[in-house]
Amino acid sequence: MPEFDLYRPSEEHDMLRDAVRSLAEAKIAPHAAAVDEEARFPREALTALTANDLHAVHVPEEYGGACADALATVIVIEEVARACASSSLIPAVNKLGSLPVILSGSEELKKKYMTPLAKGDGMFSYCLSEPDAGSDAAGMKTKAVRDGDFWVLNGVKRWITNAGVSEYYTVMAVTDPSKRSKGISAFVVEKSDEGVSFGAPEKKLGIKGSPTREVYLDNVRIPADRMIGAEGTGFATAMQTLDHTRITIAAQALGIAQGALDYAKGYVKERKQFGKPIADFQGIDEGMVRGCAHPMGPLRLADHIGLDTTLAVAESLYAEFREPLYAPPPLLCRMVQAGRLGRKTGRGFYGHPGTVAYGGA
Numbered sequence: 001m002p003e004f005d006l007y008r009p010s011e012e013h014d015m016l017r018d019a020v021r022s023l024a025e026a027k028i029a030p031h032a033a034a035v036d037e038e039a040r041f042p043r044e045a046l047t048a049l050t051a052n053d054l055h056a057v058h059v060p061e062e063y064g065g066a067c068a069d070a071l072a073t074v075i076v077i078e079e080v081a082r083a084c085a086s087s088s089l090i091p092a093v094n095k096l097g098s099l100p101v102i103l104s105g106s107e108e109l110k111k112k113y114m115t116p117l118a119k120g121d122g123m124f125s126y127c128l129s130e131p132d133a134g135s136d137a138a139g140m141k142t143k144a145v146r147d148g149d150f151w152v153l154n155g156v157k158r159w160i161t162n163a164g165v166s167e168y169y170t171v172m173a174v175t176d177p178s179k180r181s182k183g184i185s186a187f188v189v190e191k192s193d194e195g196v197s198f199g200a201p202e203k204k205l206g207i208k209g210s211p212t213r214e215v216y217l218d219n220v221r222i223p224a225d226r227m228i229g230a231e232g233t234g235f236a237t238a239m240q241t242l243d244h245t246r247i248t249i250a251a252q253a254l255g256i257a258q259g260a261l262d263y264a265k266g267y268v269k270e271r272k273q274f275g276k277p278i279a280d281f282q283g284i285d286e287g288m289v290r291g292c293a294h295p296m297g298p299l300r301l302a303d304h305i306g307l308d309t310t311l312a313v314a315e316s317l318y319a320e321f322r323e324p325l326y327a328p329p330p331l332l333c334r335m336v337q338a339g340r341l342g343r344k345t346g347r348g349f350y351g352h353p354g355t356v357a358y359g360g361a
């Protein structure tokens, strides 16, 4: 820790971390492996986070929220991710989805949607990406056409986190095709609006408990006052939102890696070979020390436990997807089978929460 107060979290932030860690260990971690294995939404985590007002801590006080600052929000996400990567996308995407309303929405819109979000009556998702508009988000095709006091939306949004579970969706759509990014506007769409439906959950390599689905908008007719900010400002709002929320995904990655490291710290003390805990062997011991001490900490540790664990992961991917890309390399198989790379270490990690976390990272 640097001897520099500017970067030291306040006592309140440390207390928040302790509280979230205790909650996550007691109520979220016990379900993490099943959530991943069954690729199911982490309901238990949503209940626990909502009961403790941790599901959307960023919501301002005037709408019933905790009005947590950016650091407090990332501490919540990091600590939840340490226990369960999928669950961390509850607070993270509630912020991502609702921030456009907080940044640019009218007072009425904020009151209408931030209040139920703060209460835990409905989650938010963020709908920017489309099948042909990923990095080039301004190339989106979803359209909104004005019809009297309504807007009518048509299009497909892809890769939408928590789609189908969330009640509310911030949707970016083209309102003036001649102006590219300046012709995009943002709207709040509700799950119950007629014409809203969802695709099948994507099959992902990790973070399987967080549903990622397409959102279909088929003549969805919404009142004009659901537009967020002025017409043509939706893309700017979407980009400002990402400026505030990229850090939440970094917090998620850090939490996942920290969870893997903390799990490994316990495992190497408990697992015995040649009559003593494997933590006592120089390679493992050095690896743990370097992993814990390195600024990139847990990520660095992956290098040390890498090869045999990599083989175990490759085998499981190959068994599931039959993709030649994942076929375990023959030389690595032979060396691991000959015991040269500690096959048992790989087996030890494989199927344990640490491997689930490693997959998520």
Ligand SMILES: Cc1cc2nc3c(=O)[nH]c(=O)nc-3n(C[C@H](O)[C@H](O)[C@H](O)COP(=O)(O)OP(=O)(O)OC[C@H]3O[C@@H](n4cnc5c(N)ncnc54)[C@H](O)[C@@H]3O)c2cc1C
Binding pocket: 125, 126, 127, 128, 129, 133, 134, 135, 136, 158, 159, 160, 161, 162, 212
């Ligand atoms: C699990 C998951 C959850 C997601 N959740 C959401 C969500 O909730 N809401 C939402 O709106 N979106 C979501 N996304 C979509 C995500 O934002 C997009 O995947 C991302 O914007 C990249 O788009 P793409 O996948 O189409 O990749 P592409 O844009 O096709 O890019 C493919 C590759 O080309 C590279 N590339 C592209 N353009 C350039 C360039 N100009 N120069 C150099 N390299 C370039 C990219 O870096 C990348 O490596 C999610 C995606 C995933 C995988």
